Every structure is written in C-alpha cells, then in structure tokens.
Amino acid sequence: xxxxxxxxxxxxxxxxxxxxxxxxxxxxxxxxxxxxxxxxxxxxxxxxxxxxxxxxxxxxxxxxxxxxxxxxxxxxxxxxxxxxxxxxxxxxxxxxxxxxxxxxxxxxxxxxxx
Amino acid sequence: xxxxxxxxxxxxxxxxxxxxxxxxxxxxxxxxxxxxxxxxxxxxxxxxxxxxxxxxxxxxxxxxxxxxxxxxxxxxxxxxxxxxxxxxxxxxxxxxxxxxxxxxxxxxxxxxxx
DNA sequence: CTGTATCCTTGGCGATACTG
DNA sequence: CAGTATCGCCAAGGATACAG
Numbered sequence: 001x002x003x004x005x006x007x008x009x010x011x012x013x014x015x016x017x018x019x020x021x022x023x024x025x026x027x028x029x030x031x032x033x034x035x036x037x038x039x040x041x042x043x044x045x046x047x048x049x050x051x052x053x054x055x056x057x058x059x060x061x062x063x064x065x066x067x068x069x070x071x072x073x074x075x076x077x078x079x080x081x082x083x084x085x086x087x088x089x090x091x092x093x094x095x096x097x098x099x100x101x102x103x104x105x106x107x108x109x110x111x112x113x114x
Numbered sequence: 115x116x117x118x119x120x121x122x123x124x125x126x127x128x129x130x131x132x133x134x135x136x137x138x139x140x141x142x143x144x145x146x147x148x149x150x151x152x153x154x155x156x157x158x159x160x161x162x163x164x165x166x167x168x169x170x171x172x173x174x175x176x177x178x179x180x181x182x183x184x185x186x187x188x189x190x191x192x193x194x195x196x197x198x199x200x201x202x203x204x205x206x207x208x209x210x211x212x213x214x215x216x217x218x219x220x221x222x223x224x225x226x227x228x
Numbered sequence: 229c230t231g232t233a234t235c236c237t238t239g240g241c242g243a244t245a246c247t248g
Numbered sequence: 249c250a251g252t253a254t255c256g257c258c259a260a261g262g263a264t265a266c267a268g
Contacts, residue, residue, distance in 0.1 A: 018145040018213065020227070021220035026140060028241070031132040044250050055242060060251060070226075081249045082248095091226070094219055099132065101215035105208055106135035112184075112205070113134070142261070158230055172261060174231060195229050196268095 024069050025095060029054050030062050031102070034088070037072065038096055041087035071095060138183050139209060143168050144176050145216070148202070151186065152210055155201035185209060 025031055029051060036042055036050045048059060063086060066072035071092030077083045088095075139145055143165060150156055150164045162173060177200060180186035185206030191197045202209075 017220035017224045018149065018216050019220070020223040021216045022140070022145060024223065026136070028133075031136065035132065048250095055244090056251060057243090057253085058241060061240085076250095084250065091223075094222060098212070098215040098219045101212040102132050102135045105212045106131035106133070108208060109134045109138065109205075110131045162230095169262060169264090170231065171233085171263090175261085190230095198230065 021095075021098060024066070024071060025099065027062060027065070029058060030066070031099065033059075033062055033066065034071070034092065034095060034099060035103075037086060037088050038093070038099065041085050043083050043085055047086065066092075135209075135212060138180070138185060139213065141176060141179070143172060144180070145213060147173075147176055147180065148185070148206065148209060148213060149217075151200060151202050152207070152213065155199050157197050157199055161200070180206075 025034060032051050033047060036047060042050070044059070044063075047063075048054065048056065051059070063072060063074070067074050071089055073087050073089050073092075075085045075087070077085060139148060146165050147161060150161060156164065158173070158177075162168065162170065165173070177186060177188070181188050185203055187201050187203050187206075189199045189201070191199055
C-alpha cells in the first residue's frame, strides 16, 4: 500500500498522520499478526498455524518489517530445537486501541454485508 | 492492498474481522478522503485541492469504491457550472472512531520517528 | 467543473524448494 | 524449528491527455 509520494511529488502539507499508522498495520496479514501477538507472545510456527494460509516468506517479511518499525520484539531462545519468540513492544501495544476500533467497525461492516 | 485470497486460497477460519474494515479504509489516499469528508461535505475539486498530489483518476476511483461500499454519498447539484457534493453516509460516520484511533497512534508514531 | 481513457511501473504477495 | 532463495503474477497507483 501507500505508493503515493513515490517520485518528486510534494507531500501534502497538513494532513492527518494516519498514513504513518497504516504503513505499519496496513499490509495484508499484518493486522492478524499483531492481533495474535497482542494476546500473548508467540513463536514462528505458532503464528504460522494461527494465521492459516500465510507463507513463511511473507511471515518473515512482515515480522522483519514490524521489528524494524519497533512494534515487535524478536527473541531467540537458546534451546534445542531452537525457538524464537515474538512479542509486542511497548510501542506495539499502543496500536491496540486502533486495532480494537478497527475490529469494532469491521464486525459491523461484516454484519451488514451478510 | 489485500491481495490475499486471490486464487483458490481458503480464507482463514477464525480471524479478527479487521480486513473488512481495512478493505474500506485501507487504500492509499482513502483515509484522507474520509478524514476530510468527516469534517464537512465537499466537492470534487475541493477534495482535489485538499489532498495535494492525488490524481483525478485515483480520486474518482476511491470515491466510486467508497460509494459502492455505502460509506460515501454522491449528490449532483444541478447548477451551472455543475458541481457534485460528496458526504459521509451514516455508515460512513461509523468509521470515525476507528479513523480517530488510527490518527491518534499515527501522531505518536510520527513523533517518535522525528 | 467533473470526471474518462490510456498506458505504464512497481512492489506486495503467492508458490515452491531449499538450508542451518 | 525457523527461516532463506527464486521466480513470477497482477492489481493498485502514477502520469498525462482528453471529454461532456
């Protein structure tokens, strides 16, 4: 998403800072990842099972992006077999209200469509 | 956004209904359009000026999509020169809390980045 | 003023196979 | 278990010109 402002297009001067947030939570699958992590820390394969249909490539892509955005923390557990635990950072937890609000209207939109 | 479930991929069985909402507000520019319309009804060219950098094609695309989603109302004013007024429907106004929540964290993310 | 019509580019995502 | 490596598709957007 957000291909706008690609070239030398001047950014809008005074707009709502909504895109900063959507660039974080906007990708396909991304909301689901945050959703599951908000409940509890989870390992890679747990997320893979939780989020039915996501490919490992996309999952790592999203997790790396979220980590670089500072909303997800990645911790390697030195066990055998190795496992990696993902969790939301404090910053990531601040996304919760927005996610909840979106879920809220999402439910209503879904009800209306059916 | 949301290219997932393109082919014969089975949709996730039990997920948060967030995508129903993001498919409405998720496109580039879309949040801004809703943002400006939530303040007051606006005409095509007003939106074009408000949202600096959007092309007329994309603006009409988004408005048509939003209209078909039932969140935006389009009314042709029989004046000379002709003008068209866009406004949020009741359903569209229900998106406001979600937008506000997103704006809220958007501000914080922006502050942190700077 | 309010859009349409074209053409083109891009990057997000899917699928699959492979690795430490 | 937790990823990486490739390859390729294709719809969302950008640029620009034109139309009612």
